[in-house]
Amino acid sequence: MNDREFNTLADAALKRVEGALERSGADLDYAMVSDGVLEIECSDGSKIIVNRHDAAQEIWVAARTGGFHYRWDGSCWQDTRHHEELMAALSRIVSQQAGETISLVG
Template structure:
């Protein structure tokens, strides 16, 4: 169990993750649009009009992902953002979700 972060630490780590997602999507060349639509809310829109939303949830100190296949919550484990249910890595899972909705492979490194 990782010790609770203060708000500043959480926001810094969350912003770094959102920037990493944005950079990964930018270099992927996939047919999709994405933008930070408000503070801590990142939206990915696909050619078919569907979306994936990644947002900071400060009260829980989690990153939340809403996708066509469901909702996911990620908590910082000291090294990575991990799903609170199955422990999978945020970037690996998000790459699969984006690939599925985009209909083409997308890597987020």
């Protein structure tokens, strides 16, 4: 995939995450803090960063539980180690860090 295709897919994924956070009603603050970087802040002040990594053509997630890399497989963003889909993984990661059940899948 070329850079333009990657950016289009990754930006759409970040917008999808934003929309899912909005619909979740969870006690979270979130914002695009720069081009391709979404910051999610939990009520305890901890943060989760979801960003587009252009050089690797991946979406990276940084959270208390670790760092995760997601690569487009032709139909969805899959974790490069555990093959978990991005939105399902973010539901789990955000729920763990926020201390409440949050579903971003839908």
